[in-house]
Amino acid sequence: MAIERGFRFGINFDDAFPRGLVMVGDVAPDNEFQSREDRAANRPVRQRVDEVTGKRQWKATVTDLGEEKAKRASFEITFLAEVQPVPTTSEVLPGMRPIELEGLTAEPRVGGQGEFKYQTYVFRATGFKAVAASAGKSARSSAASDDTSKAA
Template structure:
């Protein structure tokens, strides 16, 4: 069996962030594609679903990271911009439908990209469910 570049593997959010994670304030934004020929930027579309791509920065709370960098980006696929569950600074969040896509960087190091379909308050918190889609 051969794996093609860009293969996405389903992962549980608790495996990715075993100590949980918190949303970096004001870090939600739309991902843009850049066309080198025209110099124009356009909203990025997910290659599998055709939906828009958003990104959020989170701080990984895993105590095993020690002094290493804790900030990472999660891309969220959806038609509408994700909304923080409470709007509080550095609020805890969880992600649904997470995937990881491994790749090799230009300097031959292994890296990976994280994607999800929804961001929500952690299970058992006082905040209500997901807020990644606009109301109907």
């Protein structure tokens, strides 16, 4: 049995990004390409629709804090939702906020050119996790470290 091209694997956020993600800028509509002729004719801009889910596509630039290679650390993530997703965290620096994603999927792709190809992924999400979920995660982490120190 073969896995078809374009298959999306569901993945847990903590498994994909163990050190977390930082969103740079805002979430914006992912619009279709508009030619010069289309702009001159004042044709409306159309937002892309996902072929699999039928939902509107939104995009945001993120930085993977666990990636060591600068060229691969920042990339765009696509959100699939009828309305624009809104981050649940506040900015830590102007235009930058730590985020966690829900409904995360990964689609394997080949990146690079010529003899410098490598495997990469296209990540899609349905939205942002609530702030309370990340607070619980840090509480669990500190509780686990307390248990470890007690065991020693």
